[in-house]
Amino acid sequence: MSIDLQKGQRINLQKSNGTTLSNICVGVNWGAIQRRNLLGIMKQEAVDLDASCILFDDQQNRMDVVYFGRLRSKDGAVKHSGDDLTGDMGEDDGKDNEIITVDFSKLDAKVNKIAFVLNSFRGQDFASIPFASIRIYEGTPTYVQSVFASYNIAQASNFAGHVSMVLGIFYKVNNEWKFNAIGEPTKDHKLEDTIRTVQQKFL
Template identity: 65%
Template sequence: MAINLQKGQRISLEKSSGAKLLNICVGVNWGAIEKKGFFGTKKEPVDLDASCAIYDENKTNIDTVSFRQLKSNDQAIRHSGDDLTGDLNGDDGLDNEVITVDFSKLNPKTNYVAFFINSFRGQDFKDIPFASIRIYEGTPTRVTEVFAKYDIANEKAFEGAVSMVLGVFYKKNGEWKFNAIGNPTTDRKLEETIKTIQQNFL
């Protein structure tokens, strides 16, 4: 059974069998905005960019994976590529962008792996009908087992926000854990969100 995460919840990357999760996929799924007009409802494509920032124990940003750089320097983190539209025909249950992490291959200096999304065209999160993040075992095209998931869209609190910190994997006593954040920020650019995470969420 997948854990339905709440904001601020922290979990260990451990399956019900007690085995540790070492290879995970973080998938982000979102929908296109519906605009009502004289001639019915029109779908407006939404270009969200899922990214991942890597920090050392001193909270220094040592690498970033995004649509601009699809692999981390240590090859442990990979991005599936840029989705420019979101789900135009309603939720298809599939992730629009997936970032995979192999914790066993991470640069030993890595202490935090933070996930965030930016709205490339500046579309407001409160207008996006649905968006969710899920952590699962498998590949970008095949889900073996969903470990945890949570919804991150369509809330009044998100009004005016065009970027969001999804969550942070962090190392504690040699083990990886996950902190579900789901906080909107006022950042307009990817580089600004990397700094916001560094200052507020590690």
């Protein structure tokens, strides 16, 4: 059974059988915007959200970034499935639009934190996007073996006017990886700005 994460909740990566997740997928799912035109006809507006992953050392220095323009980390431990330019057109199909995989066993030993962020490429307001969520699971980008945890980002007034957010951060304590579900919108418009916000406020 998966854990339904709440904003600010911290969890370890230990499964019910006592073993620890070492190779995980972080999937991001979101929907296209539905708007009515002047004739009252509902139209679909594609949403291009970009999931990115930033690796830091214990001094909060950026070591690597994985995003739609760089689909693999230097150590090969982190991989991105590729850019989704539309989101779910219509109803939520239950599938992830972008997936980042992490093999903790292959990570550079200096990596201490791994942050996941979302940026709205076209500057579409998060408050107008019908749904956005992340889930952590065992498997591959095409096969979900077992969902470990899910985090639904609810529409809230504090998301209005924002086009980027910090989803959550994996962090290492005594060689054990844990996860902090953050879900905070930021005022950044570019990935570089979001990375600085992560360094200044969330590490």
